[in-house]
Amino acid sequence: MCSPSAVRALGLEFKSLQEEPVEGFRVKLVNDENLFEWEVAIFGPPNTLYEGGYFKASMKFPPDYPYSPPTLKFLTKVWHPNVYENGDLCISILHPPVDDPQSGELPCERWNPTQNVRTILLSVISLLNEPNTFSPANVDASVMYRKWKESRGKDKEYENIIRYNPHPHCYHVM
Incomplete structure (x- = not known):
């Protein structure tokens, strides 16, 4: 059962956006x-x-939103260190605010009810700009991205997968 506060919060956020x-x-x-x-x-x-690039994604909200985070899944194939092969996004802001020493994330980096769709999507855009290679969802993409970054863009493998290759894991930037 969806809470009235979740319906209200989502209605206001959607209208605002x-x-x-x-x-x-x-x-x-x-x-x-x-x-x-x-x-x-x-x-x-x-x-x-x-x-x-143009990336389609699905965002699903739990019945107790904003007390629990939504999920975000890319529907477009994205070659990125923080996107699993199935399209699920791995980003701290969408993780529940539990103390998990194994994750390497501080509770303050995780979801809290003051977050909203706007802050989530701005975080996703920021992640496209600067992937988190310390906790990758896609290890191969992470290794390639680090090589690309360390070479200051001279190693073109990562860039080529994103932009040009007819690779099953990539999205072509037009």
Whole structure:
């Protein structure tokens, strides 16, 4: 059962994002009758390897939102250190605020009810710009990204997978 406060919070957030769109992403409801599932369009940030990219994602909210975090899953294939092969995104802000010494994350980096869709999506855009290679979801992408960064862009393998290769794991930036 969805809480009335979750319905209210999601309604206000959705309305705010429609009235005051944020550069870098757009949101819409998958079904006008369901505030708990959104379709997200994320645009690759300027001056990054993902510039010019268009990434579709699904955002699903739990019945007790904003007390529990939503999930975000890319529907477009994305070659990125923090995106699992199935499209699930690994980002601290979407992890429940439990104390987990194994994760390497501080509880303050994790979800809390003051976060919202806007802060989540801005964090995703930031992650496209600067992946977290210390806790990768895609180890191969992480290794390639670090090699690319250490070579100051001279090692083109990571960049080529993102931009040009007809690789099953990548999204082509147009």
